[in-house]
Amino acid sequence: MSCRRFFSIPVLSVILVMGLVYYVTLFVFIDDWVGLRSSAGKLNALIFTSLASLCIFSLSICVLLDPGRVPSSYAPDVENSSWSGSNNGTEARKCDTCFAYKPLRTHHCRVCRRCVLKMDHHCVWINNCVGYANYKAFFLLVFYATVACIHSTVLLVCCVFKNGESYAGNVPLKTFMVSCGVFMIGLSITLGTLLGWHIYLIAHNMTTIEHYNSKRALWLARKSGQSYRHQFDLGVYKNITSVLGSNIIKWLCPTFTRNTEDGINFSASRDS
Ligand SMILES: [Zn+2]
Numbered sequence: 001m002s003c004r005r006f007f008s009i010p011v012l013s014v015i016l017v018m019g020l021v022y023y024v025t026l027f028v029f030i031d032d033w034v035g036l037r038s039s040a041g042k043l044n045a046l047i048f049t050s051l052a053s054l055c056i057f058s059l060s061i062c063v064l065l066d067p068g069r070v071p072s073s074y075a076p077d078v079e080n081s082s083w084s085g086s087n088n089g090t091e092a093r094k095c096d097t098c099f100a101y102k103p104l105r106t107h108h109c110r111v112c113r114r115c116v117l118k119m120d121h122h123c124v125w126i127n128n129c130v131g132y133a134n135y136k137a138f139f140l141l142v143f144y145a146t147v148a149c150i151h152s153t154v155l156l157v158c159c160v161f162k163n164g165e166s167y168a169g170n171v172p173l174k175t176f177m178v179s180c181g182v183f184m185i186g187l188s189i190t191l192g193t194l195l196g197w198h199i200y201l202i203a204h205n206m207t208t209i210e211h212y213n214s215k216r217a218l219w220l221a222r223k224s225g226q227s228y229r230h231q232f233d234l235g236v237y238k239n240i241t242s243v244l245g246s247n248i249i250k251w252l253c254p255t256f257t258r259n260t261e262d263g264i265n266f267s268a269s270r271d272s
């Protein structure tokens with residue numbers, strides 16, 4: 001774990017935006033709508049505080065947790081069906097920069113300057129790679145942030161509907177509320193799109209890198225009239241459990257859930 005990763009402008013910006021959204025939601029949207037001391041105000045404040053806490057918790061895990069390091073003792077098992085079935089061959093799975101063997105789904109990150117297990121992408125907003133160990137926390141960060149943004153937007157709309165007439169003569173307040181509305185709707189759409197994209201990837205057991213790498217295979221399969229199925233696609237339920245864990249109760253808990261896969265060996269669709 002490295003706390004130094006927090007000290008980057010994008011990570012600090014994310015924390016600042018979270019803090020601003022939290023403050024405005026509680027002390028402007030909810031307070032101006034029903035008042036923070038009313039039961040409806042207390043309930044909404046409690047829900048929003050829970051969502052904000054889960055966002056901060058998920059963000060901390062994303063930033064602090066190592067996404068997955070290739071063990072120094074790692075050597076490929078060439079008898080393994082995943083290897084023998086790979087189009088890349090054994091040579092292709094050696095990292096050109098680290099000069100070490102890398103397991104299937106592992107990629108070299110030029111920013112982190114090392115190989116990362118089941119690498120999805122390098123994310124500047126968490127100043128870390130998104131990989132095998134922190135992908136669940138990253139997905140839940142996007143999930144909770146999307147839900148929190150939509151909740152905040154709904155509260156903003158409720159506030160405007162109740163106090164719309166009083167804002168009419170107050171240009172600075174009206175401008176502030178319109179700016180908040182544009183920002184919150186834009187953020188909700190951006191995060192919602194990102195969430196939808198990662199739900200799609202999880203449902204197909206793909207990483208972002210694998211999705212882009214599979215485009216050519218998909219094109220070739222379609223050209224020859226065949227259907228294409230991703231190598232690690234085990235069916236929607238198994239794909240979900242491989243990321244969120246086999247215990248459904250822990251699906252929404254951002255802590256890493258160890259499952260049958262170890263980040264090095266993965267079940268391929270033809271093995272199931
Ligand atoms: Zn490498």
Ligand SMILES: [Zn+2]
Binds near residue numbers: 109113122123128129
């Ligand atoms: Zn990286």
